[in-house]
Ligand SMILES: Cc1ncc(C[n+]2csc(CCOP(=O)(O)OP(=O)(O)O)c2C)c(N)n1
């Protein structure tokens with residue numbers, strides 16, 4: 001199984017998420033993660049979808065099927081080495097007592113994780129990175145007792161010097177600045 | 178998409194928006210429902226197939242004032258509306274329009290929408306919806322039409338404000354009719370129908386969209402690569418499909434095969450794009466297609482697929498299909514390329530534009546030796562299948578009926594077939610001369626398609642003689658549309674080939690399930706009496722001796738007519754590629 005990251009640029013209309021996910025369900029493909037946001041262009045949304053698949057040509061077919069949806073502007077399928085990607089995780093732990101102090105400096109330096117909230121009874125630590133880095137940190141922090149753990153979907157940009165501009169259809173785009 | 182008609186009803190009457198305002202000068206601000214009427218007129222819609230109900234009533238009220246400009250046809254079931262719109266579209270080349278209410282009205286359309294997407298038929302379905310404030314509350318006759326139709330339509334949109342109407346209807350017609358055509362569903366909430374627009378109505382046709390831009394003219398490099406493969410081929414073979422008819426490329430196809438000398442075969446839905454008597458036309462493809470046309474796909478060195486999509490009914494086991502040849506695929510929808518077969522030279526574009534672009538680059542050729550290979554198989558098929566089907570011994574056979582119909586109508590009729598053995602016999606034995614002469618549900622195989630579709634075809638192409646060829650099983654799925662035909666006095670000629678069986682299923686049970694006939698025998702009603710009950714004349718032909726006279730009566734009758742022909746009960750359709758087998762395993766008996 002290989003990871004594929006599929007980036008879909010669409011007009012921002014209701015129901016589009018459904019139209020896209022139907023293509024995966026119909027082919028019985030499990031979506032590992034899915035993230036949606038508006039891009040630097042007004043009215044253009046970006047879906048980042050991660051799937052695992054054995055056959056590259058099947059993934060190419062899916063990419064073409066997604067492209068066929070009327071509101072879709074562009075679709076790209078990437079292997080991991082073709083993108084810069086990241087995820088974010090939040091860890092909620094009980095506020096450390098003297099017995100189990102938290103080595104904040106080590107967390108910052110070694111794990112590149114940051115305490116974003118420190119309260120009397122709980123602490124929230126944010127860790128961004130690859131899946132592996134997040135799980136390394138997970139194992140490190142586990143002895144503290146994790147109250148809640150949440151990981152975002154992958155976000156990714158292509159390893160090319162071009163921006164979106166190069167791929168979207170010609171139009172007078174408005175920018176979100 | 179062009180307009181296939183030379184004669185078009187009421188098309189010119191629809192004059193657009195300017196003089197509309199002049200007729201109703203006091204109303205400059207109109208309701209969403211009336212905006213829909215004006216939008217339809219601006220799209221030159223002359224016919225709507227529909228059925229009223231609660232959530233669409235404001236629109237029907239607006240329609241009341243537009244009856245002189247839009248011909249609304251009241252069907253008997255919304256499924257009938259959808260197939261009638263499909264028949265209309267396929268016979269005329271124009272987009273079919275349906276208008277129905279929410280809930281059950283919408284769900285009754287679903288079969289037709291699914292049929293239209295898979296057979297690439299342009300259709301705009303306008304569906305009433307509950308008030309937008311009630312959406313999601315399980316209100317009376319509320320169905321999530323957006324959700325239900327999303328996977329089976331080309332595009333759908335919910336209108337919740339009257340101001341959206343002109344822009345969305347313009348998009349709907351553009352999307353339905355361009356590129357690879359298909360059905361569009363517009364879910365129109367009741368409040369958006371009733372409310373007044375906030376500005377005077379203005380209509381602008383949609384000609385392009387940012388995110389949807391089908392490529393018509395293929396890329397030069399692709400055309401050059403395809404031409405090179407074609408020019409170097411020793412045994413090239415053209416497989417063409419519905420795309421040729423949709424893009425009106427039949428003349429270009431003819432010119433192309435005549436210049437290159439390449440034999441060509443049709444898919445089921447491509448039938449009639451080439452005159453079957455043309456010397457370079459070798460027959461049709463697929464499960465019940467011709468013998469040599471199927472087998473020789475394995476002997477070609479270059480396959481030129483034009484406006485077809487390698488459906489599994491064509492390829493059989495697709496892993497064993499065309500393993501030796503290089504493929505040139507002319508196709509308007511990029512997602513079809515390499516969906517089934519590895520393709521050496523894709524040509525993404527409209528069939529007509531692509532053939533025009535290829536024409537100057539391909540060499541004149543003859544390929545007579547290769548072409549002769551088809552003849553060998555033809556004579557074997559003729560001996561083993563055709564002569565048996567037409568031996569004139571024993572009970573009357575479907576093949577005789579269609580052959581005689583073809584002779585008597587000079588191959589110029591428009592055949593609308595239903596689904597089953599009769600569909601395959603109609604495809605095999607009718608000698609199509611003109612394009613757009615075989616209309617059937619191919620991709621979905623929807624029983625009950627033919628009666629409403631034949632009605633729609635006659636409405637869309639009134640100058641053509643339309644013959645509905647229907648099985649006894651299929652007829653009982655949509656026979657209520659006899660009422661529509663009678664009310665509109667539409668001269669559709671209906672032939673029921675009655676074998677008292679769900680014949681196609683029975684054939685499979687005989688051949689592949691040890692003749693264990695599981696629920697395939699029908700106790701049929703008196704079809705002629707039913708027709709007469711609807712006010713449609715008809716009679717039954719029971720023997721071979723009566724056939725000539727019966728067909729003459731049907732053909733010459735002034736008005737709709739139903740002819741029931743009692744045919745051999747247990748005929749099998751051959752040739753046949755057993756399901757899942759490779760095409761080389763095609764059987765003649
Ligand atoms: C709506 C629907 N239901 C079931 C089928 C499966 N089916 C395909 S052909 C056929 C038999 C059709 O019988 P009839 O109309 O009598 O035609 P015949 O094959 O006898 O010519 C059936 C049941 C179908 N295609 N469509």
Ligand SMILES: [Mg+2]
Pocket residue numbers: 597648649650674675676677678679680
């Ligand atoms: Mg039957």
